[in-house]
Structures are given as C-alpha cells and as structure tokens.
Amino acid sequence: MRKMISLLAAGLVVLGAAALPACASVGTGAPRVNVHDVQRMAAFLHGMSGAEDLSDADYDKNGDGRWDVFDLALMKREAAAETPGSQSTSIVVYFSRTGNTERIAEMLTALTGADSYVIEAAVPYTDDDIDYNVSGCRANVEQNDKSVRPAIAEPLDSLDGYDTVFLGYPIWWGEEPRIIDTFLETYDFSEKTVVPFCTSGSSGIATSERNIAALVPIGTQLPGKRFSATATQADVQAWYDTLDLPKADPQLQIQIGDTTLTAALADTTAAAELASKLREGPVTVTLGEYGGFEKVGALPWTLTQSDERIEGAPGDVLLYQGGQMTVFYGTNAWSYTRLAHIDIPQAELADILGNGDVTAVLSVR
Numbered sequence: 001m002r003k004m005i006s007l008l009a010a011g012l013v014v015l016g017a018a019a020l021p022a023c024a025s026v027g028t029g030a031p032r033v034n035v036h037d038v039q040r041m042a043a044f045l046h047g048m049s050g051a052e053d054l055s056d057a058d059y060d061k062n063g064d065g066r067w068d069v070f071d072l073a074l075m076k077r078e079a080a081a082e083t084p085g086s087q088s089t090s091i092v093v094y095f096s097r098t099g100n101t102e103r104i105a106e107m108l109t110a111l112t113g114a115d116s117y118v119i120e121a122a123v124p125y126t127d128d129d130i131d132y133n134v135s136g137c138r139a140n141v142e143q144n145d146k147s148v149r150p151a152i153a154e155p156l157d158s159l160d161g162y163d164t165v166f167l168g169y170p171i172w173w174g175e176e177p178r179i180i181d182t183f184l185e186t187y188d189f190s191e192k193t194v195v196p197f198c199t200s201g202s203s204g205i206a207t208s209e210r211n212i213a214a215l216v217p218i219g220t221q222l223p224g225k226r227f228s229a230t231a232t233q234a235d236v237q238a239w240y241d242t243l244d245l246p247k248a249d250p251q252l253q254i255q256i257g258d259t260t261l262t263a264a265l266a267d268t269t270a271a272a273e274l275a276s277k278l279r280e281g282p283v284t285v286t287l288g289e290y291g292g293f294e295k296v297g298a299l300p301w302t303l304t305q306s307d308e309r310i311e312g313a314p315g316d317v318l319l320y321q322g323g324q325m326t327v328f329y330g331t332n333a334w335s336y337t338r339l340a341h342i343d344i345p346q347a348e349l350a351d352i353l354g355n356g357d358v359t360a361v362l363s364v365r
Helices: 035-046 069-081 100-112 138-143 178-186 206-215 233-240 269-278 346-353
Strands: 090-094 115-118 164-170 189-199 218-221 225-227 251-256 259-265 283-290 294-298 308-312 316-320 324-328 332-342 358-364
Touching: 090 100, 100 115, 100 164, 100 189, 100 233, 164 178, 178 206, 189 206, 206 218, 225 233, 251 269, 251 332, 259 269, 259 346, 269 332, 269 358, 283 324, 294 358, 308 316, 324 332
Parallel strands: 090 115, 090 164, 164 189, 189 218, 189 225
Antiparallel strands: 251 259, 251 358, 259 332, 283 294, 283 358, 294 324, 308 332, 316 324, 316 332
C-alpha cells in the first residue's frame, strides 16, 4: 500500500545517469542514508568538479546496476525520515493507471524535492475497465457522466502546509479522469498554486485545464504540460524552468551525525551572506561546548554584524563577534547578530548536540 512520501531536496538538478564506480556496492542493504549522502550522490550525477569518491558507497537503491535520479529520489526519502522539520511546501499528487504518469511524477519529484502522494482508487481500475473499445467499460461510463466521483483509497487528511500542488493524470477520452475531480473537490485550493501535468498518446491538456479551473476555486493555476510516454528528465526540467512558481525562503541546514536540523533564516544581512556563501557548497564547522548552554565554532568567513543585546534561547543560531556561530540549547544574554532559529524541543536539541565538541555540516536549501 503506497502512501505519501517526503523527499529532501538536494538543491541540485540531475539530468542523467551514471555507471557505478568500479568498487561501488550494489543493493547490499547498507545503513540508511543521510543528507550528506544525498549531496554526494547529487554532485556525482551532476558531474560537479570536486565530487567525492563514491567507491565505498551503496547507492544503487533499486538494484538495477546504475545510478540515476530514481536512486537519488529513494535516497532523499530515507534522508527525510531522519530530518526534523523537513516537509516541503510543494507536493506532487498524481493518478497513474499504466505507469506513464507515475514516471513523469517521479522525475518531477526527484527534480524538485517535493513531497509525493499517489491517488489510488478505492476500487482499482482493471485493464477491462479502461478498454475504450468497449462502450460499457467503467472508464467510458465515468467519463460520459461529469457527476461521477470515484472514491479514493486512503485520502490525505489535508493539504495544509503546501503552497504548490503539482497535479498529474493520464488523459482519458480528452479529459482528466473523474477521480481527479474527486481529489479536487475534497480539499481547499483557494490559496494554493496548482500546476497540472498529464500524459497521453496524442490528446492535449487544454480541456482538462479548463475543467480543473471551472471545478473549484484555485488561488493560481499555472499553465500545464502534456508529456508523451517517452518524455525524458530533460523534458520535465525544461517545462519546470518555465513555471512562475512561488519562491520559498531559503533554510539553513545543520547536519550533526545522521541528523539534519532545519533552521529558518533571520532577516539580517549576516543571514543573507551566510546563505549566499553556502550556495557555493556545504562547509564543515567544529562546534565546541561553552557554558553549558551553547555550542560555538569559527566560521570560515566573517559576516556583517548588526549586534544587539539578545537573550539567546534554545534553537537560536547566532553570530558572535562576526566570525563565530553559536547554537543555543540553553539560555544566555549577550551581544549577538541573529542568523537563524531551529524550531525543536529543547530536550531533543540538547540530545542531538550531545556532550563535548560536535562536527556540523552547514548547507542551505
């Protein structure tokens, strides 16, 4: 039974596939991956200069003897399970009977790092149900009656927290399947951005786009795209690049061991500078214990100070003297510049930071 999966964005576009390095492992059931593994894999597939040696890795997640975007998507799912507060603000929702739409949805999910939800019919569609040569087949009957609403097995509780919904489906007799109408009428889209995409042998997406727009109130509906069964990752990328999507605020990620903390960046010049520098690539910082209330370590650069008297609280990430970053798990008042804040219970944060020095990998997404 498939359920919604959450994928952690790697922040890189992956267009192709690669053969495994000579010494790489293949599907040996290695320990779960973390965000660093995702970043390594993405850099390798993207052919980035300075990409790490992956000869010790076990990243062939689907066991097909090659590394590609589908392995990366599976790795993101594993990493997201270990990442507090990593839910995306976008979700790819799709219905797929023969697998063509599913394939495009998986490419889009791998590309965007969005969450994913599969619409499955409470009564699954059989091959006979979609045999358009039989006038009385289930799909013919449903498509000829615009009031039909097939039930969804395991519907989502809500779409709260998502700003953008990519909605995928096959074209049945020139329109969206009626189960897509069921989905649309189940939730509130009045403040969301909806982006349709479809697969078909020849029919276009225009009629289904008009149907969707007329069915329920939608905040913004962006132009959709029809894909053939042979569409490639590059085709999906090219379409995605044309979309005028809401821009999400960047977030600071702090990886400590196998756990990645996600922090909302502050509205300061220093925070903006930090995000800009981290877009060039992750950096590693050693955070030492100080005072029983914080971890502090030197950054590789000096950031612009806008110091003020701050009562540091658990989860605060602050700049000290322009070149040091502190992560509070207790409280202390001093002169700092705000960088970010981690929304996490104090006891959980203290447990993750542990005793003594810790190594933190900083990145931004």
